[in-house]
Amino acid sequence: MSAAALPLGRMRPRRAMLLAPGQIELRDFAPPRPQPGELLVQVRCALSCGTDLKTWRRGHPLWKFPMAFGHEFAGVVVETGAGVEAFRAGDEVMIAPTAPCGECFYCRRGQENLCDSAAPQLLHGAYADLILVPARIVARNTFLKPAELPFEDAALLEPIACVLHAHAAASPERSETAMIIGAGAFGMLHMIALRAAGVREIAVAGRGAARLKWAAELGADHVIDVERQDAAAAAARLNHGFGPDLVIECTGQVSGWADAFARVRRGGRVVFFGGCAPATALSVDTRRMHYDNLTLLAPFHYRPRDVRDAYQMLARRAANFAAVINARRSLADLSEVFTMLERGDALKCAVIP
């Protein structure tokens, strides 16, 4: 298919560039031609993510301005590079924006999430009309979207893969009480996934009236307002007064990590899911760690098997993950998306080119 035949409605695709903290510019760019193994994809939905918000706010240690950004997306194949057999122009696809090499020390040990070719080489540029998908991602982490699955749901593939990777590490049981610290989009995705796994009792501790209301609406059994309630006492009352079996930290703040360590029951597990700012440290009471027999887990990123699990859950509509998407804006309004997220007026926003 030639570039002139792109079903785009516009000849000059646009792409959002982050020029400096808080400064977004929509720029035209020449439609790229896919090289061998690559796909050119028309973005149908991109989702805002906490990483994007952090990068918009203060930059990111791994990336330099000016940069294209946005990495959670789903769309339609416009053109395929030589040698691509699994996909054709017109296919609706859902894509996780990284892929491991499959050959390094970590990949050979099943820890593909730690591969240097995975997270450090995140595919940016989903806030755009078009995105070029690298061959490695096409080969390992690209899926045909079921026709009846909305693009918004399909764009959740990556965050759900992160959540399922964490749950694979934590092995939540149906009989358990889980507590989530942080009522943002990831906290809610964890809650929805735990609920789908049949976990008996789920509490969400967070701040902000709107977020706590959403947590209750999305299915939390208990909502703990950490600004207005004695959160330690509320957590201690859970699980027949033993405290939560499993605590999942989703704030990415050291104070949240400390709270997670403090709230879990004796013999319980803590999942430190939210990555903190560089050069921060957690001080751990060794007595509590040892004599209370705590298990501390810090799963990061995802492996191809987690992406497959996420794909399966989305494809069979195992849970209403898309309930976390509670705002929609056009690509031209991307600046507004981030001011809205900064104010806490949305959990996750769908950006529609």
Ligand SMILES: [Zn+2]
């Ligand atoms: Zn993300």
Ligand SMILES: [Zn+2]
């Ligand atoms: Zn590798």
